[in-house]
Structure formats: structure tokens, C-alpha cells
Amino acid sequence: MGISTKLRFTIDGLPNGFNEIDFLAVALVLILTLVICYSTRESSWLNMVLTALHIMFILFIIVMGFWKGKWKNLTEASDPEFADGFFPYGASGVFNGAAMVYLSYIGYDAVSTMAEEVKNPVKDIPVGVSGSVILVTVLYCLMAASMSMLLPYDMIDPEAPFSGAFRGGSDGWKWVSNVIGVGASFGILTSLLVAMLGQARYMCVIGRSRVVPEWFAKVHARTSTPVNASAFLGIFTASIALFTDLNILLNLVSIGTLFVFYMVANAVIYRRYVSIGTTNPWPTLSFLICFSLTSIIFTAIWHLAPQGKPKAFILGACTVIAVGVLQLFHYMVPQARKPEFWGVPLMPWIPSISIFLNIFLLGSLDRPSYVRFAFFSALAVLVYVLYSVHASFDAEGDGKRLSNSSSEYGETVKASYETEDHKVEV
Template sequence: MGGRTHARSTKESSVVNLVLTGVHVVFILFIIVMGFAHGDARNLSRPADPAHSPGGFFPHGAAGVFNGAAAVYLSYIGYDAVSTMAEEVERPDRDIPAGVSGSVVLVTVLYCLMATSMSMLLPYDAIDPEAPFSGAFKGRDGMAWVSNVIGAGASLGILTSLMVAMLGQARYLCVIGRSGVVPAWLARVDPRTATPINASAFLGLLTAALALFTELDVLLNLVSIGTLFVFYMVANAVVYRRYVGDPCPGSGQKRRAWPALAFIAAFSLIAISFTLLWQFAPGGAAKVGLLSGTAAVAVAAVVAFQALVPQAREPELWGVPGMPWVPAASVFLNVFLLGSLDRPSYVRFGFFSAFAVLFYVFYSVHASYDAEEGGAVDGGGGGDKLQDQGCDV
């Protein structure tokens, strides 16, 4: 269904997405209200089985919090899909940052309220991991209808998330298909609807195959590690772009890159050291001292970089505030959460990354060079020139 919808015009698919998202938000608000209305605040700190489960508001300590954060980090993917729609909005320099920032804030608030309501409904060790919200109401007298409503809303949420993800990914494949990084067939734009029809169909089939043949836990961990790594790279790219650039537009003289690159490398090593100490150092005062010292070194590195290296450019309208503290915090947090994932996730991510690198080296480099030399990419359908053709306008 998602593939067929996105094969039509973006206006039509956006209307469908808007309606489904609106209904989904209503379901979320319904869950939050029911959770707070029928929950018990004492469940936030008491387990259902005190003999076998620790109690307290942080029953598994800080390690449990960060391990959980790494596992559910995939909940924050999808905002990058907004940036892929830059060709399809009137003021991308204004609308894209506003859309990303606003959606992150709104969804964060809803996630926190849902987590709180769930924790109030049941003690943490009594929550059904397969169906937490619907299971919480299923055993309550007269609340079976709430469980059914929540189940329907969850199914709708899966459809909404799938459609939003495909909307952005199809445009992304279209753009890199134009440059030859992937087969130009994926850049084929339907002449009637002006949408990347081949990319949408390919993603629909691929998504269905993954859902059919792959276990959910495997997909969740793989998506989490991929998302964390991408966010880590983006944070470093923000530092590089802000501190290495053309200080005088049109002069053609770029600032030396080595100070920014040295900071990126050094700060990443500090974050990795902190993560390894957190994971493997034996507990005690020595561990606390090492962690505190590493954190102090990280802060000192940011302070020194901010004092010694001036920014090469200022954003015209929107820009990351608090440079370089915000991207540095993002780098540190992403590296730390990456250290909380299990070993099989790294093995799968390694195979996927190796495949991507080999594909890029043996295909994308040559194909993109040929596309640049030819000045256009043939979409595989009658020689249409797609190099300058937008993916839905």
C-alpha cells in the first residue's frame, strides 16, 4: 500500500500521510489519558516481584537507562526524511529546519508521556514486551475494549511510519540515482505524477521482504546502530562545515582543515575511551575517577577548540546553536550509546558497511564519473534526462 501511494504524486501521498498521522496522534493521546487515569504512581518505583526484581525509580541504574536508550534510538529516525523534501517546499531554508525541530520536540514530549503512563499502569517487570499497552488493559475488568482500540492504533502507527520512511527514502534514492551512485533506473521519475516511481516500488518490495524474512529484534538493533552511526557522522560534519569553509565568499581561499579534523578525531577517541571505561572497567572509586577524568578532558578539548579556532562561516538563516558544544555533545552521546549495543549488531553492521563500501568502490565511483562526463543520467526509460529533473515538484 505504501509503495502504491508514494508512486502517485507527493500531494496525494502527503494528504494520506497527514490524515493517518492525525488519527495516530489521537490514538497516542487516548493512550496517554487512559494510562494516567487508570495508573498508579507507586508503580514507577515498585516491582511486581520484589523477590526477583530490583526496585526503585532506576532499578537497573544508569547502565539500564543507557542500554534502553540505545535499544530504542530507532524511535528518533525519520526526521531526516524531512530534509529529503527540500525540492518540494517553497522555502526550504526556513521550512525544513522548522519542520525538523518542531517534530523532534513534539514527538519527544509524546514519547515521554507515553512512557510515563505505561510505567504507571504496570510495574516494569510485569509489562508484556510484545504488547505493552494493550496487554496492560487486557487483564482489567471492563477494559478489554481499550486493549482492542490500542491494538488498532498500533497497527495504524506501523502503516504511518512505513509510509513516512518510504517517502523520504524514495527521494533519497532518486537523488543519488541521478548522480550515478546507485543504478540510474532508480532515478526514473514518472512523467504524469512527477514521483520516483521505480525507487518507490523497489523500496516497497525490499521492505516487505525484510519484514517477512527477518526477526524484529535483529532489524531493531541494526536500525539503531545505523542511526547512531549516521548521527555521529552528521555531528562531525556540522563541526567541519562550520569551522572549515570559505571565510570570504568568492575568494576561493579555504581555511586549513587540520584543526577541525584534529578536534574531531581527538574528541571521538575521548568519547570511545569513556565508553570503554564505562563498559569494562571494574566498579569502585578507581572507575569513578577515570570516568570523571575522561569527562574533564572532553570538556577541556571543547573549550580549547572553541577558544583557539574561530568559525569560518555563519549560517544565513538557520544554524546549530552553541557551537561546538551541541555537536560535541551529540558525538559523545552517540558514541556512548553505540557502546551499549550487543556484539551481533556490530557484526551485521560490519557486513552491511563492507557491502556498501565495495558497491561504492566497484560501481558508484565509475558510474558517477560517467554520469558527470555525460552531463545526464538515463533513467532507463527512453533516454529521459534526469540530471536536472526534480523528484516531484
């Protein structure tokens, strides 16, 4: 929804994009860090309350947008110099926008990180992830439609679209912009809280295998929370929020998210069709490599080649090749395993479509985003090669201690949820 950035101040000596200091963001991150360190249960209750309030504000904004908006704004620009139509920037504009808003779908993996604190994770985790994706997608579409009806696209303020739309109207509607500001604040709180909860548990899990120092896997005996991981990530996040421009973070998060989703889609196919020691992995690996290369060629031609019949012919050929390879793999390679309770349906079609879309959206991002992503990826690989691989190898030789460390968090969480009348099985 967008909020004002007036509380930041600029330091001229720092590089552009890293010269706006935001102490409010630092304070907010540190306060939420204390909350998630205190208790998972209280953090969850706080998140539910804030989420409920946020949804109420979203519904209010959607209703106000459709009520005050005009249908002609969906297809007409206010300035004659801008193109009219429902897709003024064409298909490329749609995909460029999709690549930027992809970060809106990064919070759902946080549901799976809470598996140790769910009564029936086999059933509840898929329902939670699927339900949240569907609900949020519907809300996003309704908000985008209401925003497009409020103002022509060339008049939308990218910094604060909804509040700016009502603030620029008649005096009788300016109060709505204040309500939107409150709703945006709740959205920031819920997003931060969920992200910080999930990231701390990621750090805790990889700390158990010593990919990062085992200190991060420490669970507080009284609060049953990964205090060390939460505190470290809170301080690290606050440091980044202090001076880094939001657009830089958005691009970096988008490219990281797209790459992770691409890898997950590949992993889903590999796990479903390959069983170590019983099936040959090369047919599956060959399919994944061929399909990815075809998707990369399609993306490169789409973004770089000039318009014309040759471009259309090559794009059509890539599509035929990709579909043919997918169909051939589907009929010639049997599935090695099928999930007992819940799994991705329509294999391998849905993960393959995900592979293509992720590659295509990756091609919509700018070059500086790739440079930053390459730097942090190289840094992560360097840490893994010089430290993590050796520490995790040593952990394998100490299986008993690793097993005890792995069960510590689940046991302490289960103990914290037990009461006199009711016990929760984790």
C-alpha cells in the same frame, strides 16, 4: 505500543530469527508502495490523516494510562525478587534502553528529503524538523510515564505493553486494548509511509550522481514521483519483512542510525569551521579525532571496567580532557562560515555532545548487531569501490546531462503543483 504476532507462522528449517513468515507485512508494504508511486500529494494527504488519527489514539492512551495508573508503580516492583526504585537497573539500564529506542528518532530526516516539494525549504524544513522532534519527544515521555503507572516494570509485556496492561485488568477495561490495537496499526502505517517516501528520494538523489544506477533517478512524467526507486525499495523491504525477526531489524536500525547521526554531527562541525581553499582543516580534524577517541575510551571504561575508585578516576579524567579539548577548540579555531537563515546554535557544544552520546549509545548494543552492521557496511563499500566511484566520475564528465537529470525531479514536482489560481515555487 506493540501488536500481536499471531498472524505469523514458523518454519522450523530456517535459522532462529529468520523463521517467522509474515505475509501481512508483505501485503502492507506493497500496498503503501503503490500509494507512494501514484502521487506524492495523495501520499502526503494520506499520511496527514493517518497521523492525526494516530495522535488522537496516543492522547487517548495517555489519558487512560494516567487515569487508571497508580503512582506507586513508578517505584515499586510486583515481585520482591526485582529491585525497587525509579531506576531499578541504574544508569546503565537507562542508556541501554536509550540505545534501543533511538530508532524512534529516525523519521525526522524524511522531512529534509521533501525539500524539493516544499514552498520555502529554507524556513519550513528547520521548523518542521524541530517542531516534530519536540512534539514527538513530549508524547514519548508522556506515554512512557503512563505505561509505568499502569503496571510495575516487571509485569510489562515487552511484546504489547499497552494493550497487555489493559487486557490483563478487569473486564470493564479490556475494550481499551482493542482501541490500542487500532492505534498501533495507524502508527505502523504512518511510520512505513514516511520511511518509504524518504528512502525513495534518497535513492533518487544518489541515482542522479550515478552512485547507484541512473535508472533509480527516473521520475514518472505523469505522477511526478520516483517510481523506479519506490518500486525497487518496496519490493526489497517486503522481502526483508517476510522472514526477518523484528528484534534483529531493531538492533540493526539502531546501530545504523547512531552511526549516521555520529557522522552528521562531525560533518556539521567540519562544515562550520572549514572552508576548502581558505582555512586549514587539520585543527578541526584533530579536534574531531581527539574528542571521538576520548568518548570511545570513556564508553569502554564505563561498560567494561569493574566498579571502584579507579574507574571513577578514569571517567572523570576523560570528562575533563574532553571538555578541555572542546573549550580549547572553541576559543582557538574561528568559524569559517555562519548560516544565513538557520543553523545549529551553540557551536561546537551541541554537535560535540551529540558525538559523545552517539558513541556512548553505540557501546550499549550487542555484538551480533555490530557483525551485521560490519557486513552491510563492507558490502556498501565494495559496491562503491567497484561501481559507484567509477560511474560518478563518468557522470562528472557529462555535466550537462547530470544537471538536466538533477533538475528533472524538481521541475516535474513544481509542474504538478501548479493550478490555474495558485502556483507553488519550489
